[in-house]
Amino acid sequence: MPDQPLPSTSLHNPLIPASADRPGDDPIFALHAEATKRARDGEEILNATIGTLCGDDGKIAVLPSVFEAYRRIPPEKAAGYAPISGSAKFLSAVIRDLFGERESARQAVAVATPGGTGAVHHAIVNTLEPGQKLLTSSYYWGPYAILADHTRRGVETFRMFDEKGGLDVAAYEEGLERLVNEQGRALVVLNTPCHNPTGYSLDDDEWAGVVEVTEAMASRAPTSFVLDFAYAKFAPPGQSVWRPHLERLARSTGVFVAWTASKSFAQYGARIGALVGLHPDGEERLRIANALGYSCRGTWSNCNHLGMLAITEVLDDPELRLRSEEEREGLRRLLTERVKVFNRHAKEADLVYPRYEGGFFVTVFTPDARRTSQAMREQGVYVVPVDGAVRVALCATPAHEVPRLVDALAAGVQAAG
Numbered sequence: 482m483p484d485q486p487l488p489s490t491s492l493h494n495p496l497i498p499a500s501a502d503r504p505g506d507d508p509i510f511a512l513h514a515e516a517t518k519r520a521r522d523g524e525e526i527l528n529a530t531i532g533t534l535c536g537d538d539g540k541i542a543v544l545p546s547v548f549e550a551y552r553r554i555p556p557e558k559a560a561g562y563a564p565i566s567g568s569a570k571f572l573s574a575v576i577r578d579l580f581g582e583r584e585s586a587r588q589a590v591a592v593a594t595p596g597g598t599g600a601v602h603h604a605i606v607n608t609l610e611p612g613q614k615l616l617t618s619s620y621y622w623g624p625y626a627i628l629a630d631h632t633r634r635g636v637e638t639f640r641m642f643d644e645k646g647g648l649d650v651a652a653y654e655e656g657l658e659r660l661v662n663e664q665g666r667a668l669v670v671l672n673t674p675c676h677n678p679t680g681y682s683l684d685d686d687e688w689a690g691v692v693e694v695t696e697a698m699a700s701r702a703p704t705s706f707v708l709d710f711a712y713a714k715f716a717p718p719g720q721s722v723w724r725p726h727l728e729r730l731a732r733s734t735g736v737f738v739a740w741t742a743s744k745s746f747a748q749y750g751a752r753i754g755a756l757v758g759l760h761p762d763g764e765e766r767l768r769i770a771n772a773l774g775y776s777c778r779g780t781w782s783n784c785n786h787l788g789m790l791a792i793t794e795v796l797d798d799p800e801l802r803l804r805s806e807e808e809r810e811g812l813r814r815l816l817t818e819r820v821k822v823f824n825r826h827a828k829e830a831d832l833v834y835p836r837y838e839g840g841f842f843v844t845v846f847t848p849d850a851r852r853t854s855q856a857m858r859e860q861g862v863y864v865v866p867v868d869g870a871v872r873v874a875l876c877a878t879p880a881h882e883v884p885r886l887v888d889a890l891a892a893g894v895q896a897a898g
């Protein structure tokens with residue numbers, strides 16, 4: 482090891498310029514590590530940074546039915562390679578999970594991916610040329626930008642909320658039109674219900690607006706639309722409004738769903754997901770399936786076979802599936818209770834945040850996110866600064882801690898004002 486870092490011009494620096502100065506740590510995981518260390522050192526820390534659902538005892542919540550499924554998988558099956566695009570049984574189970582027996586299930590193709598992350602990756606590399614940008618909302622999950630940058634694409638955003646606090650469909654239209662004009666093609670990535678980081682879920686009217694705008698653009702240039710479905714199973718009841726809208730959109734637009742077992746089956750580490758494409762034309766479906774399968778081979782080859790077999794078992798076995806739904810419902814109720822307590826206290830404290838009915842996160846608006854999160858850190862409360870807001874992980878905050886969390890948020894916003 483040299484005493485001094487090598488100058489970047491050194492012949493002994495193997496990295497290309499684009500890779501030479503990458504940040505070494507994910508900012509959310511860095512904050513989480515700091516909070517964990519302080520807690521280990523004996524401080525009373527409230528860590529609302531990380532996106533895993535924890536019980537009120539602070540331990541990660543699991544679905545016992547999933548582990549029952551793991552136990553059922555024969556070792557010699559689990560040990561072998563999974564098919565490159567994923568096993569046919571897994572892919573049909575995912576498609577059924579999304580579309581049931583509807584006609585759209587027959588118009589769907591899918592490949593297995595390591596979580597929703599892999600699904601978004603495959604959508605980006607197959608629907609945008611290098612140098613082009615995807616469109617997403619102004620608050621968005623940071624890895625979209627990393628996935629885009631890493632594959633030599635980029636991200637463009639539209640203002641997410643209008644003056645009334647609803648989805649800014651006019652800004653969406655403007656953003657999409659600009660990209661269609663500049664690029665001659667477009668890719669939209671939208672995360673709903675229970676958007677990360679804001680917690681926002683599109684209602685029926687907002688969906689209708691988005692579909693209308695997207696259809697109009699798709700008549701001018703090839704347009705794709707990815708529904709990032711990461712948190713959907715934790716949405717409040719009645720959040721299946723997306724389905725008919727997406728089915729209608731698929732008549733004109735390349736529609737994809739990024740499906741993942743990370744949150745819905747509390748299997749964050751198993752890396753099981755899928756990218757599902759909808760197309761009314763059989764030949765186009767084959768082309769899409771082939772392109773996505775090629776990307777699997779060109780990136781991770783094949784996914785975790787044991788995880789895929791276990792999730793297939795949970796989805797396909799009626800008794801296990803029912804158990805998993807009941808277990809998840811328990812977790813959804815736990816989360817909903819936290820959301821209720823948060824809404825009550827946050828309103829009393831005059832915090833400003835989007836409509837929040839359920840999901841892992843909410844964002845609280847602040848004029849200076851860094852100062853707010855710094856002031857909160859000093860009180861031992863950890864949240865994640867994003868542009869114009871701080872993201873609060875209710876998924877990791879027991880209901881009895883919510884009043885402390887809200888007090889710290891209120892003080893943090895005031896410190897930034």
Ligand SMILES: Cc1ncc(COP(=O)(O)O)c(C=O)c1O
Pocket residue numbers: 532595596597598599622672677709711741742743744749754
């Ligand atoms: C908005 C959003 N999309 C997708 C994902 C993908 O997660 P995974 O790759 O674990 O399925 C996450 C995870 O945090 C997320 O927050």
